[in-house]
Amino acid sequence: MKVFLWHVHGSYTTALVQGGHDYLLPVEPDRGPYGRGRARTWHWPQRAREVTRAQAAEAPVDVVVVQRPEELAMASEWLGGRRLGRDVPAVYLEHNTPSGAAVTTRHPVADRRDLSALVHVTHSNALFWDNGSARVRVIEHGIIDPGYRYDGTLPHAAVVVNEPARRGRPVGADLLPRLRAAVPLDLFGADSEVLGGRGDVVQSRLHDELARRRVYVHTHRWTSLGLSLLEAMHLGIPVVALATTEVSRAVPEGCGFISTDVEELVEAVRVLIADPERARAVGRLGRHEVRRRYGLERFLDDWDRVLKEVAA
Numbered sequence: 001m002k003v004f005l006w007h008v009h010g011s012y013t014t015a016l017v018q019g020g021h022d023y024l025l026p027v028e029p030d031r032g033p034y035g036r037g038r039a040r041t042w043h044w045p046q047r048a049r050e051v052t053r054a055q056a057a058e059a060p061v062d063v064v065v066v067q068r069p070e071e072l073a074m075a076s077e078w079l080g081g082r083r084l085g086r087d088v089p090a091v092y093l094e095h096n097t098p099s100g101a102a103v104t105t106r107h108p109v110a111d112r113r114d115l116s117a118l119v120h121v122t123h124s125n126a127l128f129w130d131n132g133s134a135r136v137r138v139i140e141h142g143i144i145d146p147g148y149r150y151d152g153t154l155p156h157a158a159v160v161v162n163e164p165a166r167r168g169r170p171v172g173a174d175l176l177p178r179l180r181a182a183v184p185l186d187l188f189g190a191d192s193e194v195l196g197g198r199g200d201v202v203q204s205r206l207h208d209e210l211a212r213r214r215v216y217v218h219t220h221r222w223t224s225l226g227l228s229l230l231e232a233m234h235l236g237i238p239v240v241a242l243a244t245t246e247v248s249r250a251v252p253e254g255c256g257f258i259s260t261d262v263e264e265l266v267e268a269v270r271v272l273i274a275d276p277e278r279a280r281a282v283g284r285l286g287r288h289e290v291r292r293r294y295g296l297e298r299f300l301d302d303w304d305r306v307l308k309e310v311a312a
Contacts, residue, residue, distance in 0.1 A: 001307060004056070004079065004088075005065035007036040009095060011203070011227045012121075014039060015142045017048035019300045021307070024051045024059055026078055034074065041202045053078055062311050064090040066115075069108040085114025089310045091137075093119045097222055097245060098129055106130045116310040122224045122246040137306055142299020143230050145291060149211040150236035150283050155273045156184040158213035158237075160206070160228035161220075165194040172219025172242065175262060179217060182266045183273055186213060211235050214279055215272040217265070218242065225250055233290035238282035240268045250293070255286040 001021045007013050017023045027050035028035025037050040051059055057080030064075050064084060075084055084090040092115050098105035109115055110132030118134040120126040126138050157179060164173040164187070176195060179185050187197030188206060201209060210216060216232035218241035225246040232239055239256035241247045242265065251258050257268035272279040 001062045001311060002060055003063050003065060003307065004051075004059070004061045004075070005093075006034065006067060006071060007039065008033075008067045010039055010042060011231075012095065012141070014042045014044065015144055015296060015299060016303065017044050018144065018296060019303060021047070023048040024056065024061065025049065026056060027052060034070075056080070061088050063307055064088055065093050066090055067093045067095065072109075083114075085116070089116050091115060091117040091119050091306065091310055092134075093121070094125060094129070095121055095224060097125060097224055102128055102222075104130060106132065107134065110134055117306060119306060120224075123249070124245040125224050139299065139302040139306065141225060141227060141230060141294050142296045142302075143227070143234055143290070143294050144296055145234055146207050146231065147234075148236045148284075148287060149207060150280065151212050152214045152237070152276060152279055152283075154212045154214065156186050156213045157215050157217045157240075157269050157273065158186050158188065158210050158232075159217050159219055160188045160210070160226075160232075161192060161197075162189040162200075163191045164189065164197070165191065170220070170222040172221050175219050178262060179219075179266065179269065183269050185217075207231065207235055210237060213237070214276065215240060215269055217269060218247065220244065230290055230294050233283075233286040236280075236283040236287045238272050238279045239286060240265050240272070250290070251286065252289055254282070255289045256282060 003021050004024045007025050025037050026035050027037030038044055056078045066072055082088050092109045107129045109118055117137045119137045119139055123138050126136050161171045164171055188201055190200040193199045216237045216239045218229045220226050221244055241251055241258045243258040243260050247258055259265050
């Protein structure tokens with residue numbers, strides 16, 4: 001099957017293109033947000049290949065995966081005038097929680113019958129968005145297992161947030177001073193330097209840096225489910241997280257510490273930093289659970305079912 005999609009989220013697309021299909025990725029000379037092509041800092045198989053506008057217009061395409069509202073019109077432009085839902089089947093993949101009112105925001109493709117499915121990446125997303133009469137499917141995240149790497153010799157807490165100053169409260173940027181007052185804290189992510197962080201780090205190096213820290217803290221208030229949380233659990237790092245959106249499914253009892261009480265979370269971080277053996281035990285349980293629920297094989301199987309259903 002030939003799947004046409006834009007490279008939007010690096011970690012997610014990296015997992016998706018591990019499947020058994022041909023993935024056609026729009027590329028433009030500036031490699032901007034609508035023409036990134038192949039990733040440059042992740043390993044992608046050769047069946048994930050770049051296509052120019054001219055190539056896309058002539059390319060056979062079985063399914064289009066749309067991930068942003070503006071792509072609904074762009075897809076037809078790239079595909080030589082082929083119309084979504086008439087000339088080529090299409091699904092809309094929603095990565096995010098609503099940016100408006102939590103439970104009354106209408107999804108951009110609610111009620112659109114030309115799209116074969118609206119795919120949410122979490123059950124909480126599907127619950128919060130007003131999807132109208134769209135055909136909703138949920139495909140939970142899948143992670144390429146980086147292997148158990150936990151070292152934990154550095155008694156610090158790690159946090160990963162991209163653009164924390166700009167994104168602010170939704171990603172818990174306001175909670176960072178409270179954590180820093182209690183424990184040594186290392187912040188990673190794009191533009192995190194603004195808040196005293198260590199900046200953006202390529203994924204392979206980031207995994208090693210996180211694994212040196214005693215505990216991972218997930219500060220996001222309002223997000224689908226941060227992939228950095230799932231990656232930390234795969235690495236065997238014990239996690240402490242706000243019990244919001246999908247976190248309660250991702251971090252079952254015993255596999256980490258979750259709460260909406262920030263003081264409880266701060267205390268859990270202190271406990272794990274002070275007790276390396278307990279930290280290691282919690283991390284091992286978390287790794288076992290996250291591999292079961294968010295493994296790559298299950299993720300690709302779920303996508304295969306949706307793609308076959310849509311293309312039939």
